Amino acid sequence: MTTAIPFNKPYLHGRELVYIAQAVASGKISGDGVFTKKCHNFFEQRYGFAKTLMTTSCTDALEMCALLLDIREGDEVIVPSFTFVSSANAFALRGAKLIFADSEAGNPNIDPELIEPLITSRTRAIVVVHYAGVACDMDRILSIAQRHGVTVVEDAAQAVDSxxxxxxxxxxxxxxxxxxxxxxxxxxxxxxxxxxxxxxxAGRAEIIREKGTNRSSFFRGEVDKYGWVDVGSSFLPSDIISAYLFAQLESLDAIQARRKQIWQRYWEQLAPVLPEFGVTLPVIPEYATNNAHMFYLVCRDIEQRTHLISSLKEQGIHAVFHYLSLHDSPYFQQKHDGRPLPHSDRFSNCLVRLPLFFELSDNDVDRIAEAIIANLRQQR
Known part of the structure; x- marks a missing residue:
């Protein structure tokens, strides 16, 4: 019997359970324990971020961004339409008017050419999403933002180590x-x-993350008591979560190396064949690196994609589509200004993601590639 291939399988190398046990044994499993601090240090030292704070989710981190920028009713925030709802919802919760921008023609990232015409006197932020871990054209976007005095927020949910x-x-x-x-x-x-x-x-971020209190300053001995000093929420995660993550970070290079091998094997098998069926593969601009977060295909049309996903499923291969354009969502459709966003809609209708996880074998990749090619030949 053929073994099913899931879309994703969480990777566990073993130290995660050791570190969780250590966190429990320490007597402190709430937020900002030993392993939370280890994670902060890892990101600050490896990537040079000025300050980092673990949160319970990327969604919470984005909501903290909206609070830190003091987004209010009537402010405008430019967001790509082809993204996860959190990229927009974080700002909608503060009362912002969302202005959706289209993707580039060649990849799902926000098109810099379309940003500047959307800026008004009310624009407070531009949210960029590095889709599949591939960088947006940041020099152009940062230049636009600087000219207009607008803040850039990076949704780097998929972009670690890119x-x-x-x-x-x-x-x-x-x-x-x-x-x-x-x-x-x-x-x-x-x-x-x-x-x-x-x-x-930085200082206000600590307060917002700690329910609007200056509790972090208190624990550092900077104040003799702490109280409610600002708005905020409970955004910090348990140290158990950070313990699991720190073990993963210790294996980051090995994880990345294997994911890149898988990505490259897909590319070598599919790139020479798929264009003849009107299917395109990921584009990595020369200014960007590939962190192998995702391998996706863009089908010719929604019928081709639907047939492909269904065929793969019948063979025990779980491939999936991705975002639906937010500007055309049930929640926002009536609020959208009517501009067509054809590239976002095309990716919504045509993009399909293939299985990619650490333990995916070369034989699995070969089986998936063969199944894709066979299906497309059958459809022709």
């Missing part, structure tokens, strides 16, 4: 958010990270 012109993603905007959901390269089940690159946000 770079733009040698600079780590998450380190280019004023604020950025990472995800360690079980589908990401390094994981903690759920979990996220706020990276702060402009230090004027």
């Amino acid at each position: 770079f733009y012109k040698g600079r780590p993603l998450g380190g280019l905007g004023a604020l950025s958010a990472f995800s360690f959901h079980e589908t990401k390269n390094v994981i903690s089940g759920e979990g996220g990270l706020l990276a702060i690159n402009e230090l004027q946000f």
